[in-house]
Amino acid sequence: MESRIDRIKKHLHSQSYKLTPQREATVRVLLENEEDHLSAEDVYLLVKEKSPEIGLATVYRTLELLAELKIVDKINFGDGVSRFDLRQEGAAHFHHHLVCIECGAVDEIQEDLLGDVEKVVENDWNFKIKDHRLTFHGICYRCQKQEDKEPTEQAINHT
Amino acid sequence: MESRIDRIKKHLHSQSYKLTPQREATVRVLLENEEDHLSAEDVYLLVKEKSPEIGLATVYRTLELLAELKIVDKINFGDGVSRFDLRQEGAAHFHHHLVCIECGAVDEIQEDLLGDVEKVVENDWNFKIKDHRLTFHGICYRCQKQEDKEPTEQAINHT
DNA sequence: TTTCGGGTTGATAATGATTTTAATTTGACA
DNA sequence: TGTCAAATTAAAATCATTATCAACCCGAAA
Numbered sequence: 001m002e003s004r005i006d007r008i009k010k011h012l013h014s015q016s017y018k019l020t021p022q023r024e025a026t027v028r029v030l031l032e033n034e035e036d037h038l039s040a041e042d043v044y045l046l047v048k049e050k051s052p053e054i055g056l057a058t059v060y061r062t063l064e065l066l067a068e069l070k071i072v073d074k075i076n077f078g079d080g081v082s083r084f085d086l087r088q089e090g091a092a093h094f095h096h097h098l099v100c101i102e103c104g105a106v107d108e109i110q111e112d113l114l115g116d117v118e119k120v121v122e123n124d125w126n127f128k129i130k131d132h133r134l135t136f137h138g139i140c141y142r143c144q145k146q147e148d149k150e151p152t153e154q155a156i157n158h159t
Numbered sequence: 160m161e162s163r164i165d166r167i168k169k170h171l172h173s174q175s176y177k178l179t180p181q182r183e184a185t186v187r188v189l190l191e192n193e194e195d196h197l198s199a200e201d202v203y204l205l206v207k208e209k210s211p212e213i214g215l216a217t218v219y220r221t222l223e224l225l226a227e228l229k230i231v232d233k234i235n236f237g238d239g240v241s242r243f244d245l246r247q248e249g250a251a252h253f254h255h256h257l258v259c260i261e262c263g264a265v266d267e268i269q270e271d272l273l274g275d276v277e278k279v280v281e282n283d284w285n286f287k288i289k290d291h292r293l294t295f296h297g298i299c300y301r302c303q304k305q306e307d308k309e310p311t312e313q314a315i316n317h318t
Numbered sequence: 319t320t321t322c323g324g325g326t327t328g329a330t331a332a333t334g335a336t337t338t339t340a341a342t343t344t345g346a347c348a
Numbered sequence: 349t350g351t352c353a354a355a356t357t358a359a360a361a362t363c364a365t366t367a368t369c370a371a372c373c374c375g376a377a378a
Contacts, residue, residue, distance in 0.1 A: 022356070054356090054357090055358065056336090057336090057338085058356060058357075061337095061355085080365080098284060107284070116275075118295075121257070121272070125268065125300070127298070127299055128297045129297040131295070132294065133296070134291070135291065144285070175325095177325080179326065179327085199364080200364080212328080214327065214328040215365095216327080216328065216366080216367090217328070220326085240363090320378080321377085322376085325373090326372080327370105328369105330367100331369100337362070337363095339359085340360100341357090341358095344355075345352100346351105347350105347352095
């Protein structure tokens with residue numbers, strides 16, 4: 001964990017940015033909530049618990065900076081807010097997401113499923129891919145189980 | 160073209176909505192700019208050219224309605240605005256996008272590239288897919304040609 | 319024909335996320 | 349120690365989007 005912070009620190013330094021206490025607090029929150037998909041506001045509230053003097057604008061600026069350096073990815077699931085997601089270290093590509101339309105849960109797929117598809121796109125469309133975003137919308141395994149037990153109104157209407 | 164409007168009209172009627180003149184004007188703008196990815200504001204300005212009395216709120220409401228009925232898809236490329244894209248008639252899935260990080264152009268891929276990937280996700284993650292979003296970020300063929308001729312600063316630094 | 323009611327609209331106010339501003343603080347370095 | 353640029357804060361500003369509400373349209377019932 002510490003080493004991860006250190007590497008991020010070096011990454012910042014290499015672009016002549018500093019890891020200020022505020023930035024460190026923000027990064028720590030991201031590390032401690034790696035499986036969540038926090039909005040800027042979420043991050044702000046969590047950072048505030050440990051460093052109450054931090055300002056919302058600073059959190060926004062830090063997240064923006066981290067996104068520029070590709071330390072985090074800024075994602076958008078269609079609710080009005082941007083969410084921020086740490087990249088796996090050394091990951092060539094951004095991971096994928098499963099968004100449940102029933103319960104809103106967001107699961108991650110770290111595996112790269114797009115290797116073949118990207119080859120097709122690069123060849124057939126002559127497009128040099130730098131990154132991608134892949135999100136599936138559907139029903140997660142938890143809600144599927146739920147529906148088996150106590151069918152919801154929608155589930156009944158589907159038949 | 161007219162028949163397309165008619166089908167959309169029927170689609171609306173089937174859910175007991177009307178194709179009011181304002182809604183029709185909005186749909187026409189979408190049809191006439193099918194390859195663009197217009198924001199609500201863009202649509203508003205274009206509709207206003209022919210129907211100056213239309214209100215911004217009405218355009219927003221209409222786009223929202225069309226999105227609900229799956230006539231358009233609401234997409235988000237990470238700039239602050241939602242964009243609206245007509246679905247291909249009868250398309251089971253949403254088409255994909257190529258966003259150029261040099262010039263900002265957005266191209267579409269109508270072909271479904273995700274058939275195999277979706278099978279994997281449904282089986283391995285037990286996730287029932289209803290829809291997807293796939294966007295590639297990279298350099299479009301136009302900008303690649305450009306770089307060959309007159310290399311930009313970035314292009315030089317890449318070497 | 320008149321009245322009623324629901325759906326629709328347009329102008330405007332309100333909201334909520336994000337960005338900018340201006341003043342202040344910090345920290346490295348001369 | 350003094351200086352300067354970067355970073356920070358709180359507050360104001362901005363921008364996209366949504367909610368409000370009075371007015372309107374139009375078909376059905378009286």
